[in-house]
Amino acid sequence: MSPRGEAGLWIAQRASAAVLALCVLVHIVVMIYAVRGGLSAAEILGRTRGNAGWAVFYSLFVLAVAVHAPIGLRAIAIEWLGWRGRSLGIFVHLFAALLLMMGLRAVWAVCA
Amino acid sequence: MRFDWRARNHPAWWAFLVHRLSGLALALFLPLHFWALGQALQGEVALDGFLRWTDQPLVKVSEWGIVVLLAAHAAGGLRLLALEMLPWRDWQKTLLALAAGITVAAGLALALAL
Numbered sequence: 001m002s003p004r005g006e007a008g009l010w011i012a013q014r015a016s017a018a019v020l021a022l023c024v025l026v027h028i029v030v031m032i033y034a035v036r037g038g039l040s041a042a043e044i045l046g047r048t049r050g051n052a053g054w055a056v057f058y059s060l061f062v063l064a065v066a067v068h069a070p071i072g073l074r075a076i077a078i079e080w081l082g083w084r085g086r087s088l089g090i091f092v093h094l095f096a097a098l099l100l101m102m103g104l105r106a107v108w109a110v111c112a
Numbered sequence: 113m114r115f116d117w118r119a120r121n122h123p124a125w126w127a128f129l130v131h132r133l134s135g136l137a138l139a140l141f142l143p144l145h146f147w148a149l150g151q152a153l154q155g156e157v158a159l160d161g162f163l164r165w166t167d168q169p170l171v172k173v174s175e176w177g178i179v180v181l182l183a184a185h186a187a188g189g190l191r192l193l194a195l196e197m198l199p200w201r202d203w204q205k206t207l208l209a210l211a212a213g214i215t216v217a218a219g220l221a222l223a224l225a226l
Contacts, residue, residue, distance in 0.1 A: 014196070017189050024186040028218055031179060032225045039166070041159035045152060069139040076136060099142055106149035 001089075009071050016068035023061040048110045055111035062103030070096040123208050131188040134181040141178050176222060183218035187211035 001009075034043070048054045070092045077083040077091070119125075152159045166175065191207040 014193065017193060021186060021190055021193070024182060028179065028183060028186075028222075032218075032221050035222070036225045039163050041152065041156040041163060044159070045156060065142065069135070069142065072135045073139055076132060095139075099146075102143055102146035102150070105153075106146040109150045109152040 009074075012067055013071045016064045016071075019060065019064040020068055023057070023064060026057070027061070045110060049112070051111060055107060058107045058111065059104065062100065062107060066096050066100040066103060069099060123205060127188055127191070127208055127211065130184055131192070134185040134188070137178065137181050138185055172226065176219070176226060179222050180215060180219040184211075184215040187214035187218075190214075 034047075048058075073095060074088065074092045077088055148162055149159075151162045165171065188211050191211045194207055195204070
């Protein structure tokens with residue numbers, strides 16, 4: 001990849017990390033609150049269904065992680081596996097698409 | 113290249129390794145997590161059925177482990193953002209200790225709530 005492309009990925013990785021830092025903090029606090037007394041579908045869906053705020057929050061969370069995780073996997077593939085070139089680019093894009101689709105489907109499942 | 117542990121056995125290298133391995137584990141976990149939440153599309157009963165499966169002790173311990181990895185990755189990531197974005201200070205080990213502290217605190221809080 002061109003130096004310009006690498007710089008773009010570096011910025012995307014840091015920008016998504018900044019968004020994720022906030023999202024993960026909220027996620028961990030909600031998890032610790034929610035698991036007290038055990039998890040139930042009624043409790044989870046009672047909190048999320050029809051709630052536009054949670055829908056927006058989790059959609060942003062999914063979007064940020066769909067940018068962040070594939071770029072991280074790309075770095076690991078290059079440095080630890082020596083995987084480069086077009087096939088790596090295809091894999092990274094497919095993984096990003098998988099996370100985005102599965103993630104938004106999950107948001108839809110619990111918020112709609 | 114010769115593998116030399118002396119070059120690697122220092123706190124910043126261990127922080128790098130924890131960040132990388134936790135990130136890898138989280139990336140592999142995410143599709144499973146999204147699939148599990150997607151059970152709600154089949155209704156509350158389907159999601160409850162899955163949640164009952166997660167009541168098994170081994171699954172509970174794994175869940176706790178993945179949350180600790182999430183806390184470690186987030187705290188380690190904040191450390192990296194601070195190193196890269198803020199003016200240079202002689203505080204690298206303080207940041208490392210802070211990241212480790214945040215991870216332990218999150219792990220303990222969840223363990224107490226479970």
